[in-house]
Amino acid sequence: MIKHESIETNAGLLIALTLIVISIGGLVEIVPLFFINDTVEKVEGVRPYSALELRGRDIYQREGCYLCHSQMVRPFRDEMLRYGHYSLAAESKYDHPFQWGSKRTGPDLARVGGKYSNEWHVAHLVRPTAVVPQSVMPNYPWLLETELNYSDVQDRMRALKMTGVPYSETQQEYEANVTTFGADIAGRLDILRAEETLMQQALTYNYDGQRARITEMDALIAYLQVLGTMVDFSRYDEGYFTQFR
Numbered sequence: 348m349i350k351h352e353s354i355e356t357n358a359g360l361l362i363a364l365t366l367i368v369i370s371i372g373g374l375v376e377i378v379p380l381f382f383i384n385d386t387v388e389k390v391e392g393v394r395p396y397s398a399l400e401l402r403g404r405d406i407y408q409r410e411g412c413y414l415c416h417s418q419m420v421r422p423f424r425d426e427m428l429r430y431g432h433y434s435l436a437a438e439s440k441y442d443h444p445f446q447w448g449s450k451r452t453g454p455d456l457a458r459v460g461g462k463y464s465n466e467w468h469v470a471h472l473v474r475p476t477a478v479v480p481q482s483v484m485p486n487y488p489w490l491l492e493t494e495l496n497y498s499d500v501q502d503r504m505r506a507l508k509m510t511g512v513p514y515s516e517t518q519q520e521y522e523a524n525v526t527t528f529g530a531d532i533a534g535r536l537d538i539l540r541a542e543e544t545l546m547q548q549a550l551t552y553n554y555d556g557q558r559a560r561i562t563e564m565d566a567l568i569a570y571l572q573v574l575g576t577m578v579d580f581s582r583y584d585e586g587y588f589t590q591f592r
């Protein structure tokens with residue numbers, strides 16, 4: 348029998364045995380990936396961002412919101428009671444890069460969509476202490492004043508398309524999207540109509556409260572309001588969780 352001490356005092360043997368253990372662990376994790384087609388389970392309702400939401404997401408990253416906010420509800424009871432159903436892999440499958448994060452100076456935002464009104468978000472982003480007096484979140488007043496630049500939104504969608512996000516450019520791709528997401532959503536995922544649908548969404552919902560202009564605030568709020576709303580969890584176990592709220 349080999350004593351542990353004899354392994355520890357023999358560098359060659361220790362290295363050899365370490366490599367064997369690591370290889371077994373590696374094989375167990377890697378080999379199954381060759382035999383499955385999809386690592387992310389498909390979930391109904393999950394769709395790519397519209398052009399406006401996508402620009403909002405860009406602003407979210409530009410402003411470094413992820414430095415204080417995570418976007419992943421962990422599968423723990425306390426997190427689910429606070430934020431709602433834990434995050435599913437499918438919910439961030441069109442996010443490149445994902446915004447899971449681990450720093451939570453502020454609350455997790457994975458399910459913030461629909462939690463507040465657009466007016467609340469405008470007031471909060473311009474000056475957080477106006478609505479949450481003890482907040483340490485910075486002010487972002489320029490979002491309301493800066494017109495949204497969306498001249499390159501088609502290129503941004505094309506770049507994401509290369510990573511596998513199903514934005515459509517050909518008639519065939521568009522029709523495939525109609526089948527998967529329905530005509531309404533498919534229209535918003537069409538790259539050639541991106542500017543038109545972006546303006547349409549901004550004018551219809553008027554997120555920033557200024558009808559005449561499309562600002563960066565419009566885009567950011569459109570993005571925040573869609574977070575966590577794509578999957579209808581009430582169809583699964585919402586009743587169960589509400590017992591504890």
Ligand code: HEC
Nearest residue numbers: 410411412414415452453454459475479482483484485487
């Ligand atoms: C320095 C850290 C910090 C940064 C950077 C930051 N936040 Fe916050 N955020 C907070 C804190 C702390 C709170 C909780 C207090 C409050 O509501 O203001 C918060 C709250 C929020 C809430 C309300 C969440 C809820 O469930 O009540 C939203 C929405 C939000 N932040 C969005 C943003 C966005 C968008 C950005 C980037 C433009 C951003 N935050 C940048 C710290 C930060």
